[in-house]
Amino acid sequence: MATVTSSFSFSALTQSSQRKHTLSSTCVLGSNSDGIRFRKSFLCQQVGVQASNSASKLVVRCSSSVSDPPPVSETKLNFLKEYKRPIPSIYNTVLQELIVQQHLMRFKRSYRYDPVFALGFVTVYEQLMEGYPSDEDRDAIFQTYIKALKEDPGQYREDAQKLEEWARTQSSTSLIEFSSREGEVEGALKDIAERAGGKGDFSYSRFFAIGLFRLLELGNAMEPAILEKLCAALNVDKRSVDRDLDVYRNLLSKLVQAKELLKEYADREKKKQEERAEPQKANEAITKCLGQEQFSEL
Template sequence: MAAVSSLSFSAIGQTSADRKVNVSSARYLASNFEGFGFRTSLLYHSLGVRVSTAASSSVVHCMSTATDVPTVSETKSNFLKAYKRPIPSVYNTVLQELIVQQHLMRYKRTYLYDAVFALGFVTVYDQLMEGYPSDEDRDAIFQAYIKALKENPQQYRIDAQKLEEWARAQTSSSLVEFPSRDGEVEGILKDIAERAGGKGSFSYSRFFAVGLFRLLELANATEPTVLEKLCAALNINKRSVDRDLDVYRNLLSKLVQAKELLKEYVDRDINLQTNCKLGDKK
């Protein structure tokens, strides 16, 4: 997966010019992030899955009821209460957009937590936040974000890591042969295949598509036919996956471009401040 260029905000001050670039870049990222499909009208394609406890003890069932659904404002407020430090607007604008849309996804009546969905979200989050000034703060924001949605951030990370480790040990062939094998991850995938095939509740989501993409990437399964076979084994519509992965790759490319532009501005600002200090000393 293309790595998003690192970026430091340590040199961004409080001048009007700084704020202008910061806000402009944030809007650029947000507008393109919306293109990934996190719009209200598209959320009815979000995840609504049911994973049996027999498939994996690590899978957590999370279904909303009419009596325990918080408002979007409450979820955003919970996030801000959990993480009180300021977030650079280039990141904060996208995070605020994302948490609103995921709130609607999370409290959809048919929503149930799924490990592949978790892998997809973790992948998107880590790509979005790569280059954040502090690793500690990046993790704290992740914790606050997931907890604001009343879910378990540790479970997200554990399940994502479990699927990543499993995928690294696979080949193009073994990845799609999971139905014939036993194992914890194989059980998760077989359960998804059963539900997607009509034997339970399943609702496709773009996070799920990214999760599949991550599995293929880690298994070095670059052949186009592998995705086709994996989708067939999971009873997933490949055309939907292709569409969403194209949008996701485009998003990553634009994230790289936006952060590179801001990095260039920061570097110029640092050089300007350095030259000014040297001039003052003379």
Template sequence: MAALTSLSFSSSFTQCCERKATVSSSTHRFFVSSSSEVFGFRTIFSYHYGGVRASSSSSKMVVQCMSSATDAPTVSETKLNFLKAYKRPIPSIYNTVLQELIVQQHLMRYKRSYRYDPVFALGFVTVYDQLMEGYPSDEDRDAIFKAYINALNEDPEQYRKDAQKLEEWARAQNLTSLVEFSSKDGEIEGILKDIAERAGKGDFSYSRFFAVGLFRLLELTNATEPTILEKLCAALNINKKSVDRDLDVYRNLLSKLVQAKELLKEYVDREKKKREERAEPQKANETITKCQGQQLSGQQLWSYENDIY
């Protein structure tokens, strides 16, 4: 950051905006892309009856978002529910990513094959907490989380509760017990067995939040050996290549978020200092004017007393 200190205010702000655009683009690729490909062209979305139509100047495609409910809301309705639930302004560096996030999670949420699971919840909570780290108000950060999950017609308390359970379980595991969950009994072991069974039958909807959830489990278990992720994916019947790719994109996104937040903080600090510097001469002038006024009043009083005598 030493090299950045010589930048002007406008330059810092411009770079910050450019970084935010990069973050938004990375987030878009992270959550829009399927597990097997990344959209390489500029995509314009229009939503109709719970589906999403993507088009570009060079190609057209239609992605049907199948819902398990016949009355699935549209993306616009989900976003509107979020805005109604949380009406306070959100700084753009956070809001840009949140808006991308809620659109893509809506598409996941209302797929016919979608089924909530705690690993998915852990992944989302991890992404959200990383994104909102450093938010000005902890109270607002929690309120935004609740508004976001409620807008998707899910339970924010369940997300937090399940994520906490998985984190506590992972901290108590070692490298062997983590990958050998199928031979053990317990609430979390049962959840992982169910995922493995559904994935083995092709009845599991993989997502990048799930990949982040797996990464968090490994992190809390202090699993540093590269083979552990491979063994865990095999035990869960999950494609490791998809997980590896998604985790690489996730790490890259976090790196860009950190850079953007640093630039934004630097810009805000510079603007604050600039305002203080502008205010100092004004305060000095006000003090001088006040003193001159007091001196003039004293002279007038002295003149009045002399006239009397």
């Protein structure tokens, strides 16, 4: 029988005072002699963050332990202990490696929770797990994943939902003029802008860039000029955002291709099983008919 295998690898790279993480992945889908392979790189950049004095319900200060952060193995073990059901390898491998990289971000000594980061992570998770066999299991995996990092999955979901609902009611103009208005989401964005502008450290990552992309997507404001103005309002380097969004779009394209290939493989296997079952059904029908005929003769 043909097999489907997948392998994803995430490598970390440190440069000067910043830590960069490279996510490279290879998915091999094999059917007898057929092999299809793709690779992608996922580069996440992060710097330290300190607390800001700005108040916002959406900004939760989740600092890591400075003196004794847990090892990566403990985080992975926490996940495996809590979620004991089998996970298909194409999903499980990427989840296990992704949790390693998020562990490194989560337990930096200057780490602070960021609602835009949360929106970005939730967006990526939903994209990665789209098509998972069970919606209930997909949510349970999300819960276990975030808890393994000693954070609140409910907070991630709640903040992501608030930002999404807010973005749907915005226009391209109001999205970039958040600083002139009051509100829960506006307060969170002002806090980010203050810290990124030098009134506190700011932790930029690819998840943050994806969170911005999601806000623009929901606000129907996908013009490059709007992204540029939003980055300026948040005091974020647009070049970094552009670079990371290009990689994210490529990632989504590869995922779509992989899922299409998996579907084709599943369809082929189903067809083969049906073809193998036809002779057996025919034999059973013949046997049944012969048996009935013999019985009637008696």
